[in-house]
Amino acid sequence: MADDKVRYETYRSPAGGWGAAAATARVLMQQSVLGKGSRALLAMNQPGGFKCPSCAFPDADCRKTLEFCENGAKALAHEATKFRVTRAFFEQHTVTQLRQQSDYWLEMQGRLTEPVRYDASTDRFVPCAWDEAFDLIGRHLRALASPDEAEFYTSGRTPNEAAFLYSVFAREFGTNNFPDCSNMCHEPTSRGLPPSIGVGKGTVILEDFDHAEAIFVIGQNPGTNSPRMMTNLVEAHRRGVPIVAVNPMPERALIRFADPQDVVQMATFGSTPIASEFVHVRIGGDMALLKGMMKVMFEQDAAGDAVLDHEFIRDHTAGLEALRQDVIGTEWTDIVRASGVEEAQIRRCAEIYIRSRATIICYGMGLTQHQLGSQLLQQVANLLLLRGNFGKPGAGISPIRGHSNVQGDRTVGIDEKPSQAYLDRLRDVFGFEPPRQPGHHTIACIAAMEAGTAKVFVGMGGNFARAVPDTDRAYAAMRRLDLTVGIATKLNKGHLIHGRDALILPVIARSEVLRTAAGEQFVTIEDSMSNVTASRGVLEPASPDLLGEVEIVCRMAMATLPQSKVPWDSYMRDYGLIREKIAEVYPHIYEGFAERIRSPRGFHLDVPPRRRVWDTPNGKANFLVAPGVEVNTPVDDAGMLRLATIRSHDQFNTTIYSYNDRYRGVYNDRMVIFVNADDRVARGLPERARVTVETITTDGVVRRVEGLTLVDYPMPRGALAGYYPELNPLLPLEHHDKVSGTPAAKSIPVRIVAGSETAPAQTPA
Ligand SMILES: Nc1nc2c(c(=O)[nH]1)N[C@H]1C(S)=C(S)[C@@H](COP(=O)(O)OP(=O)(O)OC[C@H]3O[C@@H](n4cnc5c(=O)[nH]c(N)nc54)[C@H](O)[C@@H]3O)O[C@H]1N2
Ligand SMILES: Nc1nc2c(c(=O)[nH]1)N[C@H]1C(S)=C(S)[C@@H](COP(=O)(O)OP(=O)(O)OC[C@H]3O[C@@H](n4cnc5c(=O)[nH]c(N)nc54)[C@H](O)[C@@H]3O)O[C@H]1N2
Ligand SMILES: [Mo]
Numbered sequence: 001m002a003d004d005k006v007r008y009e010t011y012r013s014p015a016g017g018w019g020a021a022a023a024t025a026r027v028l029m030q031q032s033v034l035g036k037g038s039r040a041l042l043a044m045n046q047p048g049g050f051k052c053p054s055c056a057f058p059d060a061d062c063r064k065t066l067e068f069c070e071n072g073a074k075a076l077a078h079e080a081t082k083f084r085v086t087r088a089f090f091e092q093h094t095v096t097q098l099r100q101q102s103d104y105w106l107e108m109q110g111r112l113t114e115p116v117r118y119d120a121s122t123d124r125f126v127p128c129a130w131d132e133a134f135d136l137i138g139r140h141l142r143a144l145a146s147p148d149e150a151e152f153y154t155s156g157r158t159p160n161e162a163a164f165l166y167s168v169f170a171r172e173f174g175t176n177n178f179p180d181c182s183n184m185c186h187e188p189t190s191r192g193l194p195p196s197i198g199v200g201k202g203t204v205i206l207e208d209f210d211h212a213e214a215i216f217v218i219g220q221n222p223g224t225n226s227p228r229m230m231t232n233l234v235e236a237h238r239r240g241v242p243i244v245a246v247n248p249m250p251e252r253a254l255i256r257f258a259d260p261q262d263v264v265q266m267a268t269f270g271s272t273p274i275a276s277e278f279v280h281v282r283i284g285g286d287m288a289l290l291k292g293m294m295k296v297m298f299e300q301d302a303a304g305d306a307v308l309d310h311e312f313i314r315d316h317t318a319g320l321e322a323l324r325q326d327v328i329g330t331e332w333t334d335i336v337r338a339s340g341v342e343e344a345q346i347r348r349c350a351e352i353y354i355r356s357r358a359t360i361i362c363y364g365m366g367l368t369q370h371q372l373g374s375q376l377l378q379q380v381a382n383l384l385l386l387r388g389n390f391g392k393p394g395a396g397i398s399p400i401r402g403h404s405n406v407q408g409d410r411t412v413g414i415d416e417k418p419s420q421a422y423l424d425r426l427r428d429v430f431g432f433e434p435p436r437q438p439g440h441h442t443i444a445c446i447a448a449m450e451a452g453t454a455k456v457f458v459g460m461g462g463n464f465a466r467a468v469p470d471t472d473r474a475y476a477a478m479r480r481l482d483l484t485v486g487i488a489t490k491l492n493k494g495h496l497i498h499g500r501d502a503l504i505l506p507v508i509a510r511s512e513v514l515r516t517a518a519g520e521q522f523v524t525i526e527d528s529m530s531n532v533t534a535s536r537g538v539l540e541p542a543s544p545d546l547l548g549e550v551e552i553v554c555r556m557a558m559a560t561l562p563q564s565k566v567p568w569d570s571y572m573r574d575y576g577l578i579r580e581k582i583a584e585v586y587p588h589i590y591e592g593f594a595e596r597i598r599s600p601r602g603f604h605l606d607v608p609p610r611r612r613v614w615d616t617p618n619g620k621a622n623f624l625v626a627p628g629v630e631v632n633t634p635v636d637d638a639g640m641l642r643l644a645t646i647r648s649h650d651q652f653n654t655t656i657y658s659y660n661d662r663y664r665g666v667y668n669d670r671m672v673i674f675v676n677a678d679d680r681v682a683r684g685l686p687e688r689a690r691v692t693v694e695t696i697t698t699d700g701v702v703r704r705v706e707g708l709t710l711v712d713y714p715m716p717r718g719a720l721a722g723y724y725p726e727l728n729p730l731l732p733l734e735h736h737d738k739v740s741g742t743p744a745a746k747s748i749p750v751r752i753v754a755g756s757e758t759a760p761a762q763t764p765a
Helices: 017-030 034-043 070-079 089-094 093-101 104-108 128-144 159-174 187-192 229-238 261-269 286-302 310-316 320-328 333-337 343-355 373-386 406-411 419-429 442-451 471-479 549-560 575-585 677-682
Strands: 118-121 124-127 150-154 214-218 243-246 256-257 277-279 359-363 397-398 456-460 485-487 502-506 514-516 519-521 525-528 531-535 641-646 673-676 691-694 704-712 719-721 748-758
Touching: 017 034, 017 070, 017 256, 017 261, 034 070, 089 124, 128 485, 128 502, 150 159, 150 442, 150 471, 159 406, 159 419, 159 456, 159 525, 159 549, 159 575, 187 373, 214 229, 214 343, 229 243, 229 256, 277 343, 286 320, 286 333, 286 343, 286 373, 310 373, 320 673, 333 343, 359 373, 373 397, 406 525, 419 575, 442 471, 456 549, 471 677, 673 677, 677 704, 704 748
Parallel strands: 150 456, 214 243, 214 359, 243 277, 359 397, 456 485, 485 502, 641 719, 673 704
Antiparallel strands: 118 124, 118 502, 514 519, 525 531, 641 748, 673 719, 691 704, 691 748
């Protein structure tokens, strides 16, 4: 069978295993970096080496020599690629032509090599000296009527040092406009959990997985998006720990996994079953499921069974009775209808939870990206609090973050609603008065662009226009800007949706050596479990004309703020001086940063709930009530289906590595919609029908994506899934969680409006 033929089949092997090993070798060869890439892989996540640029899962304690996974290897191979985007490339293609190209094609062109500026007379990006680029940025920013006309976006690969200075720069300039990739991701964690447990982070560390007696994995696909977590799940399974997976898609790695680093399993083609209980929840059915489990507990408590940790509840919490009322008052019929899960299975899940003396609940985008995402997470915390699952080994809440430093960026100042206490410290440490008004998150930033009140957009990494909702509106909004700046390793579509003036500034990547006038520098990142570690690149930079992100921030600041109180010049030489300032601004967590970072495995930032200390107004952990069982506004349309936009196995967010999604059996196609066969048949559509999907809204805007192929898949009734970012045109900006501003990308109300005959087999562009 030709390798580029579109096909859909059922993947029957375990996830991981030889499939993963082969895929690793393939991507190194494809990027022509087999030797260089393999050497770099040996330094990844090792003391003295660099941190994997892929996901935010922590590394294990030296247990494995090769602490990487297939998808980490892909990220590295694409970063270390031998392909280059040169000035000749930009001469050959107008921007209008480049915009027609796919995300995949743009990614495959390789690394950016020198700064470029948009030239409208030729519709091309042309080379531009670094000084000229900073000068242009400074002129635009200083010309603004108000600093709030600038937007400073951050994507989560940016290391702590660069993110910290970026936030200092924007605040000295005078704005809190910090749209961030996290606003589309774990913002419900950052906003929903503080009123509940006093911190917007996870409370679990890796060692806890060795002590847990039950693990729940809800709305998360670790086999693809955090594969190093599979090691912990395999080990837990071997210890006989029940693992409950809650997902509308029976993700392969949640069912069966072969550890590519387990020699015996590889030699014998063995594998480990993962989930002891697979809960096939409806999209958005988790609120009902969680309430159902709590209802079982309150019922047993009423019957006199010791299922609640009364001592913990008495000493550490407030609000139990209101929660009890709400949950007891919720009817089983509603719970079963909304969750799509039978009462018997919910009772089994509750039993697993009750029997365990230490439970971890992990979750991902399947919980955060709903209209009531923040409140949903508060129910997860409620469930954990009922049995005192905080501040003891093997227990806690574990949001599995996305980008490798997305959590760190937030910790060191990327926050559009900073606390007044933090702003006071910033003032005291740097001697300028920071702005006190909240700024824009991602959704507010797009609204400001649409309104014409945003004029300059600086993107520190990322692919803003592709990652955000409502693609057509976002593109139009970006085009209204006076200046767009993309600071990046690779060319992406976001750079091509630009303002009147535009710059693309190429950076030294995570895996590459950072040299300054003061010698070799390292940076630091914070993983999903609050461990801060050093990262030192080992490869030569992709081009001599690249700058580190820290230097780019410092030079933007110097070009914009000639009277600045901040010694930018010294920071871009010696990153140790930046860490000193981080320690001064955040003494409660970063005191002694310089010494503590010398430890080969870094250090852990204090998370108070681990000590049963609750940084809430009443000093308690709070049971918080969310009315009802739905996480989305009901839609009055009998033909409505809920669409979850998800990641394939071969992408990192908007970076597309290939058109395959091995574990879901899809090859050479991304324009697919996974559907329950009964929902398809009910619409009179044949298998593999070519369809158009349309969003159901009341705002009068028609949002459609055409040319999608229906693929039968074990989805619950009423649920669809398809790939992000191709389906982002269907996601309305207004369809988001009001608490956090996070787009409800997992529950778009849609209908199938047009179907035709079976899609012809075809080869993607
Ligand atoms: N290789 C790779 N690694 C990555 C990324 C990548 O793109 N590629 N992205 C990184 C980033 S930024 C992030 S945030 C993480 C994302 O990691 P995940 O959170 O795992 O990402 P998704 O694929 O968006 O969706 C997760 C799961 O949610 C399920 N789901 C959808 N709707 C619901 C629901 O209503 N309830 C429940 N219970 N489940 C639901 C989907 O079926 C899917 O299995 O991964 C990070 N790591
Ligand atoms: N419909 C839908 N939309 C979603 C999601 C979803 O599940 N569904 N998920 C959301 C989530 S969780 C997230 S996190 C966002 C992601 O949004 P972003 O973070 O904005 O997007 P990425 O695709 O991760 O950004 C990739 C680009 O980052 C640049 N880059 C890579 N490495 C580096 C580096 O080391 N330094 C710098 N400066 N640049 C670098 C490269 O140019 C690359 O093209 O998307 C969100 N959008
Ligand atoms: Mo994310």
